[in-house]
Amino acid sequence: MSIKQQKFDSNFYTKLNNLEQRFYQQEADKEDLEQLVLSIGELVMFYDLKKDPIKQYFLEKMQFILSRPFTLLNLKDQKALNQNKTPLTHRHQHNFSLPVLKLEKQAQVQSDLNNSFEKIKVMQEDYEMQQRDQEELIHHDIDNQMSALKKKIIIRNQNRNNHNHVNHSSKFVSNSKLSDTKTSDEEQTK
Structure with missing residues (x-):
């Protein structure tokens, strides 16, 4: 699978996290260490293609892993590690540079x-x-x-x-009755 096609999904990061935990607990074997370094390398290439400065974080993480005596011994010779199994001091902190942590x-x-x-x-x-x-x-x-x-x-x-129409009509009727009455009164007085 090419880098362009590589999907960095939750499964990828879960596997990467598990490999890192095994590394910190010094339980990683040669295959685990190779897979860890290759996975981090894929992230470096991916972010390098994107010109993303976070690639520096992954580069320093890879340098940190590759610089540990546990890694060197394990990658060099698995038998030598089993024969000389002495407790190696390991800090669980990353010694990343300040600019990388800032980024x-x-x-x-x-x-x-x-x-x-x-x-x-x-x-x-x-x-x-x-x-x-x-x-x-x-x-x-x-x-x-x-x-x-x-x-x-x-x-x-x-x-x-x-x-208003009803009132007007009734007034008209009233006025006409009144005038009729006046006319009849006038006729009677004559």
Whole structure:
């Protein structure tokens, strides 16, 4: 599998982590050490192709592993290691240079920052969508209220016109009766 096709998934990193733990506990055999160095080498090549400075971290990790007496003895001759099995002091800390540790920390901070920006963007989009929904709801409600108000005004005007028409008709009838009465009174007085 070529480097371009290599997927560095969780299985890859789990195996790498297990190999490192075996190395730190000095339980790794020659095959484990070879696999550990090859895996780290793949990461170095991958990040080198991407021009990513994190490759320096993996280079120093490889140098650290290859510089340990346990590794040298184990890779040189497995039989010699079994015959001369003396406890080798080993620190469980990496002796990486400060710039590499800075790069590692910067990469972590940048990753966290990118995640934060993505979360903020999603929250902002959600807020804008909710705001649009609220505005649409308000406009719909206002339209409904205006429609109901216009209907009430139309009904009121119709009722007023009908009432005025009835009053006007009754006044007309009353006035005509009054004038008829006046005419008959005038005729009687003559």
